[in-house]
Amino acid sequence: MKKTKIEGQISEEEDLAAHGTDAKSFAKHALAPENSLSAQLDITKISGSVYRCGDNVDTDVIIPARHLNINDPAELAKHAMEDLDPNFLTKLHDIIVGGKNFGSGSSREHAPLALKAAGVKAIIAKSFSRIFYRNAINIGLPVIILPEADQIGSDAIIDLAKGTIESKGKKFTFAPYAKEVSSILKDGGLVAYLKKKLKGKKN
Amino acid sequence: MAMTITEKILANSSGKKEVRAGETITGKLDYVLVNDVTGPLAVQEFEKLGVPLSDKDKVVIVLDHFTPCKDIKSAQNCKIMRQFAKKNNVKYFYEGGDVGIEHELLPEQGIARPGLVIVGADSHTCTYGGLGAFSTGIGSTEAAAAWATGELWFRVPETIKFDVSGKLHNRVYSKDIILYIIGKIGVDGALYKAMEFAGEAISALSVGQRLTITNMAVEAGAKNGIIEPDSKVEQYIKERSSLPYKIFKSDKDAQYEKVLAINAGDIEPQVAVPHLPSNSKNVSEVAGLELDQVLIGSCTNGRIEDLEIAAAIMKGKKVAKGLRVIITPATPKVYGQALEKGLLDIFLKSGCVISPPTCGACLGGHMGILAEGERCLATTNRNFVGRMGHPKSEVYLASPATCAASALTGKIRDPREV
Numbered sequence: 158m159k160k161t162k163i164e165g166q167i168s169e170e171e172d173l174a175a176h177g178t179d180a181k182s183f184a185k186h187a188l189a190p191e192n193s194l195s196a197q198l199d200i201t202k203i204s205g206s207v208y209r210c211g212d213n214v215d216t217d218v219i220i221p222a223r224h225l226n227i228n229d230p231a232e233l234a235k236h237a238m239e240d241l242d243p244n245f246l247t248k249l250h251d252i253i254v255g256g257k258n259f260g261s262g263s264s265r266e267h268a269p270l271a272l273k274a275a276g277v278k279a280i281i282a283k284s285f286s287r288i289f290y291r292n293a294i295n296i297g298l299p300v301i302i303l304p305e306a307d308q309i310g311s312d313a314i315i316d317l318a319k320g321t322i323e324s325k326g327k328k329f330t331f332a333p334y335a336k337e338v339s340s341i342l343k344d345g346g347l348v349a350y351l352k353k354k355l356k357g358k359k360n
Numbered sequence: 361m362a363m364t365i366t367e368k369i370l371a372n373s374s375g376k377k378e379v380r381a382g383e384t385i386t387g388k389l390d391y392v393l394v395n396d397v398t399g400p401l402a403v404q405e406f407e408k409l410g411v412p413l414s415d416k417d418k419v420v421i422v423l424d425h426f427t428p429c430k431d432i433k434s435a436q437n438c439k440i441m442r443q444f445a446k447k448n449n450v451k452y453f454y455e456g457g458d459v460g461i462e463h464e465l466l467p468e469q470g471i472a473r474p475g476l477v478i479v480g481a482d483s484h485t486c487t488y489g490g491l492g493a494f495s496t497g498i499g500s501t502e503a504a505a506a507w508a509t510g511e512l513w514f515r516v517p518e519t520i521k522f523d524v525s526g527k528l529h530n531r532v533y534s535k536d537i538i539l540y541i542i543g544k545i546g547v548d549g550a551l552y553k554a555m556e557f558a559g560e561a562i563s564a565l566s567v568g569q570r571l572t573i574t575n576m577a578v579e580a581g582a583k584n585g586i587i588e589p590d591s592k593v594e595q596y597i598k599e600r601s602s603l604p605y606k607i608f609k610s611d612k613d614a615q616y617e618k619v620l621a622i623n624a625g626d627i628e629p630q631v632a633v634p635h636l637p638s639n640s641k642n643v644s645e646v647a648g649l650e651l652d653q654v655l656i657g658s659c660t661n662g663r664i665e666d667l668e669i670a671a672a673i674m675k676g677k678k679v680a681k682g683l684r685v686i687i688t689p690a691t692p693k694v695y696g697q698a699l700e701k702g703l704l705d706i707f708l709k710s711g712c713v714i715s716p717p718t719c720g721a722c723l724g725g726h727m728g729i730l731a732e733g734e735r736c737l738a739t740t741n742r743n744f745v746g747r748m749g750h751p752k753s754e755v756y757l758a759s760p761a762t763c764a765a766s767a768l769t770g771k772i773r774d775p776r777e778v
Contacts (some may be wrong), residue, residue, distance in 0.1 A: 217744040222724040227432035240751040258548040264500040292499035
């Protein structure tokens with residue numbers, strides 16, 4: 158079927174070519190059971206390639222409002238970081254390393270959901286906006302505050318239980334999570350954790 | 361032990377005699393708010409929990425972001441919220457002609473009240489601190505948990521006090537105070553903290569003007585913004601609700617992490633330039649910059665007093681040729697008042713577009729999106745990349761007076777000239 162193209166408008170096909178095909182396959186990869194976060198957390202280690210970004214990476218660039226009528230993480234993933242870096246989805250990134258105030262701005266949970274569905278397994282930053290930090294934990298995406306984030310290289314190994322990050326031959330430590338936060342992450346998020354708790358109360 | 365107002369409210373909600381900053385408590389919630397963007401995820405997660413609402417009268421649903429529904433997906437999301445509200449007999453459900461921008465709607469409807477703990481799946485939920493409540497933004501999953509349990513954990517924040525003395529000059533407003541403050545401390549200058557605003561310049565403000573300030577506390581990274589409630593607030597509440605509330609005030613010897621002294625008389629009309637709300641400049645530094653659009657509205661400055669200021673400046677004059685000027689009254693009540701007072705007539709004759717109450721263009725939803733290379737001066741609260749549309753568009757933040765003055769020339773303009 159021939160589609161008429163309106164001047165200035167990006168066609169669905171062009172958009173998919175730029176982001177979609179890669180994002181689709183990465184989203185599939187990220188959501189595959191063997192790559193699920195709980196599988197990761199069972200061995201408490203997260204490792205892989207690092208995507209670096211600067212200070213104040215806000216929720217509008219992580220997932221622009223024009224996509225906030227989408228609730229499906231796999232669909233959201235196709236637009237992750239698109240206003241910050243149109244090439245973000247051209248590679249699979251395991252770990253994001255940011256500067257200060259990562260995730261600043263909106264409370265939109267779509268932001269950590271998009272990143273997680275795009276394959277991100279953990280986010281390390283010098284500091285986080287509080288709503289983003291809490292949202293990430295609640296959806297089972299580990300977030301780590303590390304003042305020395307600048308020193309992390311292109312690859313890293315995170316040990317959540319021990320509270321260590323290894324990269325470029327250096328070892329960094331971070332405060333291990335409080336028991337409740339650790340339980341929430343282990344269960345894959347707040348809902349699974351709370352469900353267990355509520356069930357326990359009933360019995 | 362001496363406590364700040366924020367500590368007192370959290371102590372009260374947790375049933376503890378006293379709490380100190382840094383401590384984690386579990387607090388009982390008075391209201392849990394969601395909108396049409398954050399609500400569907402909350403409903404989805406809530407239904408996974410398989411428990412009833414802990415209190416259906418503590419649920420507040422305001423369909424304000426992408427409404428009147430901007431496309432099919434948004435309409436489907438509103439449908440989800442409507443069905444959820446109906447199924448659960450939710451009392452505070454706002455759509456259609458009842459919709460107002462949530463952070464003006466809740467105070468106006470007497471839902472936000474002093475001493476309460478209110479959480480909302482929207483970052484500007486911190487607004488209600490202007491009434492002396494503890495209110496803060498959360499995510500959708502957290503809202504689902506809050507609906508199920510009626511409580512949430514909170515880390516009691518340290519408080520940074522902003523002592524604003526002196527008097528505002530002519531054509532300088534509370535929007536300029538908060539832009540000035542965020543400009544001084546940065547977008548993470550109050551990260552995880554409570555921002556407590558006090559001093560004679562704050563007391564001199566109307567309730568609406570105070571809400572403008574606490575609305576933007578999140579733009580400095582704060583957990584909450586708060587102003588001690590006084591007789592003005594009590595009068596405001598009296599006119600809107602007979603439901604209970606509690607007045608808390610900071611003890612004289614309460615512990616603050618920092619006390620910053622600010623002289624209101626030092627403040628000129630501010631403009632926050634792209635792409636951070638902390639890029640505040642004196643208007644004189646950016647005057648003359650050409651605009652494609654002006655937006656007067658939002659939860660920050662969409663109240664009747666904001667529209668009155670704008671209308672007084674624009675009365676009998678036309679907006680600049682080629683400039684789009686959009687007026688968004690925050691709620692149906694504000695819209696009605698603006699109609700009665702002849703403000704809408706003024707705006708129409710000046711050549712403005714008057715939109716229904718909606719968050720609309722503020723977050724790049726609808727009702728005034730920007731194309732590549734366009735520039736908008738707005739009374740909103742955020743100017744990140746792509747905030748109002750194309751990633752290569754620009755948003756500048758200012759007061760209603762600065763926006764109205766600029767609307768007449770099509771360039772950023774010092775409101776003291778009018």
